[in-house]
Amino acid sequence: AQKITQTQPGMFVQEKEAVTLDCTYDTSDPSYGLFWYKQPSSGEMIFLIYQGSYDQQNATEGRYSLNFQKARKSANLVISASQLGDSAMYFCAMRDLNTDKLIFGTGTRLQVFP
Amino acid sequence: KAGVTQTPRYLIKTRGQQVTLSCSPISGHRSVSWYQQTPGQGLQFLFEYFSETQRNKGNFPGRFSGRQFSNSRSEMNVSTLELGDSALYLCASSLVGGRPEETQYFGPGTRLLVL
Secondary structure, three states: OOEEEOOOOEEEEEOOOOEEEOOEEEOOOOOOEEEEEEEOOOOOOEEEEEEEOOOOOOOEEOOEEEEEEOOOOEEEEEEOOOOHHHOEEEEEEEEOOOOOOEEEOOOEEEEEEO | OOOOEEEOOEEEEOOOOOEEEEEEOOOOOOEEEEEEEEOOOEEEEEEEEEOOEEEEEOOOOOOEEEEEOOOOOEEEEEOOOOHHHOEEEEEEEEOOOOOOOOOOEEOOOEEEEEO
């Protein structure tokens, strides 16, 4: 069965600094996709970045980048130059191909302080 | 392009009542999935619809049901509400579903409080 593990319940970072949010995964599928979502207190789940298992390069989207280490089964999210508006819950997720559902980790609450 | 919309945004119901939530996917998206989010259980998959057919279902009792219309809009219904049904209900849409690289885009959610 597929599983996503996020071991950091909470993280603090100072504005303008970089922060890494950890995510490890477990799957036996040779082809898979990993997603990161941001959930502010308003509740909406905002898609941030995607990494495919066969992608040769780490994904980047603006200030977001993914440190993908396939052999270690990790897909850590790096946020550069943190902003106050980055304070939110962050979820790592993987698609279950049998049911088409997204399997989420427990999330990491990021707080950015001035 | 407009995002996923969900109505209503907030609902307060009492035990035993029933409720219907609505979701309009991104234009052109045909797969709609529903998730329940609670502090204790996290994000749990309810069901997925594609071309007006329920294609996948999570592990929820029969009180939870849904449907999809020909324009891909979807509704979910919860009958005989229980206190434990209080949650944020999130709807997500994707193009066709079933592919590992396909992104699901979420709506703002409906917060349901059962008293």
